[in-house]
Structure formats: structure tokens, C-alpha cells
Amino acid sequence: MRIAVDAMGGDHAPQQIVEGAVLAAREYDYRIVLVGDQNLLRSELEKYKDVPSSITIHHAGSFVRMDESAAISIRKKKDASVSICADLIKEGVVDAMVTAGHTGAAVVACTLKLRLLEGVxxxxxxxxxxxxxxxxxxxxxxxxxxxxxxxxxxxxxxxxxxxxxxxxxxxxxxxxxxxxxxxxxxxxxxxxxxxxxxxxxxxxxxxxxxxxxxxxxxxxxxxxxxxxxxxxxxxxxxxxxxxxxxxxxxxxxxxxxxxxxxxxxxxxxxxxxxxxxxxxGGAPLLGVDGNCIISHGSSNAKAIKNAIRRAAEFVKYEINQHILEAIRLNAE
Amino acid sequence: MRIAVDAMGGDHAPQQIVEGAVLAAREYDYRIVLVGDQNLLRSELEKYKDVPSSITIHHAGSFVRMDESAAISIRKKKDASVSICADLIKEGVVDAMVTAGHTGAAVVACTLKLRLLEGVxxxxxxxxxxxxxxxxxxxxxxxxxxxxxxxxxxxxxxxxxxxxxxxxxxxxxxxxxxxxxxxxxxxxxxxxxxxxxxxxxxxxxxxxxxxxxxxxxxxxxxxxxxxxxxxxxxxxxxxxxxxxxxxxxxxxxxxxxxxxxxxxxxxxxxxxxxxxxxxxGGAPLLGVDGNCIISHGSSNAKAIKNAIRRAAEFVKYEINQHILEAIRLNAE
CATH class of the missing domain: 3.40.718.10 (Isopropylmalate Dehydrogenase)
Incomplete structure (x- = not known):
């Protein structure tokens, strides 16, 4: 199970997001990819003793601020952390993503990059x-x-x-x-x-x-x-x-x-x-062809940890597969 | 100040409505017209000692139940208590009305019978x-x-x-x-x-x-x-x-x-x-050419008393006159 975490998104980013990822990596058997400014994230991780080796960093050159327009920022900032998370799903590098950042930006990034499930x-x-x-x-x-x-x-x-x-x-x-x-x-x-x-x-x-x-x-x-x-x-x-x-x-x-x-x-x-x-455990963005959990903007470390667990559950129980089946079944 | 009270409307009608009217008549200098089944209301009033002479009953042959369609019931039941309240305003018999009954019925009755203020x-x-x-x-x-x-x-x-x-x-x-x-x-x-x-x-x-x-x-x-x-x-x-x-x-x-x-x-x-x-003190239905206060469906006597006082304030401060002025002023 590999999960990308938008480390730049949320009122308490990156501190609480990184702490949540560390908690999750210690408790669960997931590989977690922190997405964001690599220097910032490296120094955040240095605060912890025994950082699990299952946590890695993937650099993102920018991020979407809460007061930005979702559509415009996702189009302009190709290297925004939330966009990179969606890219990592699309490329098959991770199975799911978690973000506590700009909700509209997450919706736009996932819809554009991952597309919608057939019938949605x-x-x-x-x-x-x-x-x-x-x-x-x-x-x-x-x-x-x-x-x-x-x-x-x-x-x-x-x-x-x-x-x-x-x-x-x-x-x-x-x-x-x-x-x-x-x-x-x-x-x-x-x-x-x-x-x-x-x-x-x-x-x-x-x-x-x-x-x-x-x-x-x-x-x-x-x-x-x-x-x-x-x-x-x-x-x-x-x-x-x-x-x-x-x-x-x-x-x-x-x-x-x-x-x-x-x-x-x-x-x-x-x-x-x-x-x-x-x-x-955060709110799933349902209908996109990928697993994205949107966590509350004011998420603390515990909320992020729970969102990561929820994201893993969506992968494990193949929710999108079941949605496709449900749509096919109800269309008959 | 003369106020019609829909004695048949609300979860606790007519008991709590009548009690609220009695409380208001004792505390304030208003003439209150209870609108509803006259036999029922007479026997309700008999429960009280010293009913103020400022309370009178105006008979209404029916009322709108909470599960009825507003538009249909107002058209069919010409003698519904809420309709009669609006009629009394239109005829100049009272200055305002209070109802804790079917909200949609109050809106339809007032809009049809009293019409809207010019510009609303x-x-x-x-x-x-x-x-x-x-x-x-x-x-x-x-x-x-x-x-x-x-x-x-x-x-x-x-x-x-x-x-x-x-x-x-x-x-x-x-x-x-x-x-x-x-x-x-x-x-x-x-x-x-x-x-x-x-x-x-x-x-x-x-x-x-x-x-x-x-x-x-x-x-x-x-x-x-x-x-x-x-x-x-x-x-x-x-x-x-x-x-x-x-x-x-x-x-x-x-x-x-x-x-x-x-x-x-x-x-x-x-x-x-x-x-x-x-x-x-209830919620005014603003924009109709008359004063109607809609009280909560679960109104008790105190809520009705406060709604009656609020209705009187709307008359006293000539709210509808001020709304007409505001609309004229902003249209300039």
C-alpha cells in the first residue's frame, strides 16, 4: 500500500501533516510519499527520531494557497503539491492520496488528471x-x-x-x-x-x-x-x-x-x-478514477493519520471497482 | 392594535395558542381575535379565569393540516383558519396576524390575498x-x-x-x-x-x-x-x-x-x-402587503405571546411603509 500525502496542504502544514504521516507509518504497514518542498520536508522529518524508512519525500515546487482560484492555480502551477499527488496516482507510483489543502484544487486536479469513473x-x-x-x-x-x-x-x-x-x-x-x-x-x-x-x-x-x-x-x-x-x-x-x-x-x-x-x-x-x-478519517472524493481522501483544512496529526488509514481502506476494499459494478448493475 | 391569531395552527394547537393569546392580552394592550373552530375555542377559553375582554373569537370552518399541499388546500378550503386571518387583514378588521401552522399555507394565503408590496x-x-x-x-x-x-x-x-x-x-x-x-x-x-x-x-x-x-x-x-x-x-x-x-x-x-x-x-x-x-418572537413573512408573523410549529404559549408582541411591533414601526421607501430609494 503506497499513499501520497500532500504535505503542503492545510492550516497546519507541513508540521501536523508530516507528524500524521510519521504516526501512520509507525502504526501501519504503508509506504508513504510526502509531497512538497523537499528541503522543508527534510528538516521537518529531522525532528523525529527513528523515522520509518517507509516514508519518502517527493519534491513539489509549489502549492495552492487557500485564497487562490482552484481552476486557475491547477492550470498554472503544474508542480503544485496536490497536482503532483494526482500525477503519482496516474503514473501508478502510489495507490491513493490524502490532502488537507484547498478542496477545490483537489477536486480540479483529480478530475483533470485521473478523469471520472465510467458512468459518473x-x-x-x-x-x-x-x-x-x-x-x-x-x-x-x-x-x-x-x-x-x-x-x-x-x-x-x-x-x-x-x-x-x-x-x-x-x-x-x-x-x-x-x-x-x-x-x-x-x-x-x-x-x-x-x-x-x-x-x-x-x-x-x-x-x-x-x-x-x-x-x-x-x-x-x-x-x-x-x-x-x-x-x-x-x-x-x-x-x-x-x-x-x-x-x-x-x-x-x-x-x-x-x-x-x-x-x-x-x-x-x-x-x-x-x-x-x-x-x-477525512472525506473521500468519490467518482474519480483514483483514490483521494480530502481531510479537514484544520487537520491535526491524528486527523491526517486517520485519513491515511481511510485512504488505504478505499484501496483495499476496491471501492472504485464496486462503484463501476453498481453503476453497471443499476443501468441494466 | 388588533391581531388575528390562527388558533388552529401548530403542533400544540389550540391549547398553547389560546394560552399564548391570553398571556398577551393580559400583558399588552392589544385586541386579539382567535381564529378557528368557535366551539373548540370557546371551551378552551373557559379554562381561564378572567379572560380579558380584548380577546374575541372569529369562526373558521376548517384548517390546513401539516401534511397537506399548501397551494391546493388554500384554494379548496376557503374557510381555513389561516386564510381567514389573511382575510381579516385585507378587510381592515385586524392589523396583523400570527400563525404557527403550515408555513407554506401561510405564505400562499398571504401572497394570494394580501398581494406583494410594490417592487417586491x-x-x-x-x-x-x-x-x-x-x-x-x-x-x-x-x-x-x-x-x-x-x-x-x-x-x-x-x-x-x-x-x-x-x-x-x-x-x-x-x-x-x-x-x-x-x-x-x-x-x-x-x-x-x-x-x-x-x-x-x-x-x-x-x-x-x-x-x-x-x-x-x-x-x-x-x-x-x-x-x-x-x-x-x-x-x-x-x-x-x-x-x-x-x-x-x-x-x-x-x-x-x-x-x-x-x-x-x-x-x-x-x-x-x-x-x-x-x-x-417568530419570523415575519416580509414582502406581503400586510403583517404576518410565522411562529415555530412547536410553539408553546410563550412563543405565541412573543410572536403576538412581534406582530404588534411590525405594525407600530410601519415596517411595510419603510420597505416601500427603501425600494423606491434604492431604485433611484
Missing amino acids: ERPGIAIALPTLGENPTILIDVGANIDTKPTHLYQYALMGDVYFRYILRKNRPSVGILNIGEEETKGTEYIKEAHQLLNKSRLHFVGNVEGRDIFNGKVDIVVCDGFVGNVVLKVSESIAGVIGKLLKAELKRSPLTMLGALLAKPAFDALKREIDYSEY | ERPGIAIALPTLGENPTILIDVGANIDTKPTHLYQYALMGDVYFRYILRKNRPSVGILNIGEEETKGTEYIKEAHQLLNKSRLHFVGNVEGRDIFNGKVDIVVCDGFVGNVVLKVSESIAGVIGKLLKAELKRSPLTMLGALLAKPAFDALKREIDYSEY
């Missing part, structure tokens, strides 16, 4: 979100494509189903379309058309679901337009933070509530772990 | 959401219109600005467009066009904002398509509930954390009040 019209980013239920809910797409057609939603559902069955290990996961009401007549035209397509599919389609159903564990896979999914993701992340801050302010108001908070700390910590993005 | 192409529901900042953020539209054009977003901004200045009492509130990135080049075509319109306006336009900016208090007014706004609203509501449930489960795991939770209870209660929808 648009890639989709699938994120696993914590719920009240037994397993996470997968939301797809959270920002790869904002020009969504009914067939895209249908293909997201097929890909999400494969992800769920092989990675999250649940047979016949349920699929819903994110809508503003449960009735079949609700929503925009493209949603109504996607409804028809999914009704005819072999998937366990449960119809429309609402915003509240994403986190209550009522449905396993929720498909939506990338614009809506991206907003949902950012709103969700911020609310957890806002509630935490408001609660902290309230707890500080009296000595008794402060003592209470101190005693209750193990519960707060457990909750934090439960909703911690870094446990979730 | 689509109504928008504006909801005030709690933030980390000093004042709430107004999100508009949260579901009145899902076929959104650039001019609609522009008009939402104008209306939200009036709402903020006269009701929330802040001069030159800032306005942002909800998008998936802050750069001007991001997002769909209609958002880019709305960007141009707002740039040329007299409003305090700050450009694109992201999902996370709704709750961090960075911007006062966020305009968006009703589909996205509706999903954001439902996701936000559910996350607060999910976090609460997860935390409760964690707190129950040991006697010490349970004791901590007990001591910290005042802080939890204060937080609950802070993010409690029932404190926020």
Missing part, C-alpha cells in the same frame, strides 16, 4: 457525520459540484451506498434526498426528477429527508447539491463551537457551576471526541 | 438566530421561495435591513450573501449577479459569507435561497438537540459527572434560554 458525470465529496444513531450519516456532496443535475444525485446515491457497505460495513444502507419537506411533491424540479430515478433503482431509497434527519440517525446516506451540502457542513461545524462557547460563558458565572463543570469534564471530553472531525 | 417580486421569511455577537443574525429566506433570482436576494437584503433597523434597532446593519466561499468569483451564477446588485446598492454590503458566519455574529443579515435557508434552519435546530442528548448520555456515565451536571444545571438552563426559539 460529476465527482462528489462524501463526509461521515456523527449522529444519535448507531452509525454516522454520510452526506454527499459537500462541495465538489454546485451545478447539480438529477443524474448526479442518483450517482451520488450509488457511490454513497458502496462507501457505506464496504467501509462502514452496513448492508442495504438507506438513502434519502435532502429536501425542504418529506412529501414527494416538495422541492425543486431537479430533486423531483432525482426522486423518480432513485425510486426505480435497486437502492434502499426512503424518499425525501429534511435538514433535521442528517444528525438524528434516521437515514444512512443523504444526497444533495454541493452548495447545500457545503453550507450544511460549515453551519454544523460552527454550531458545535458556538454552543460550546456559550456554555463555557454560562458555566463561569458562579463557583458552583464552575465546580459542576469541573466534575462533568470527563463527559464534556467524551462528547468532544464523539463529534471530533479528526476521528472520522 | 417574492416574499421571504426572515428568522432571527442567536449568535456569539451582541445581536442575532437575520437569515432570509428560510423557505417562502425556492425559485430564487438575483433580484429576490437583493430585495431580501433591503427588507432585512429595514427589519434590523426598526425592530432590532441597529443602524446600518451589515448584509452578506450566503455562499460556499468568500471570494467574489465563488458560487452559482445567480449569486454572482446578486453580488453585483448589492454592490451598487446603498446597503452596508460585506460580500459573501459562509455557513459558519451565521452563528458567529460576523454579519447582521444573511440572504439566501429559501431552499438553503430552510435546510440551514432545520439542521441548526436539530444539532442543538443532538448535542444536548449526547451530552446527557455522557453525563450519566458516572456519579461524579452526574453531580457535576446537577451543579452546572443553572448554566445549562441559561444556555437553553439563550438558544430557545420561543424567546425570538
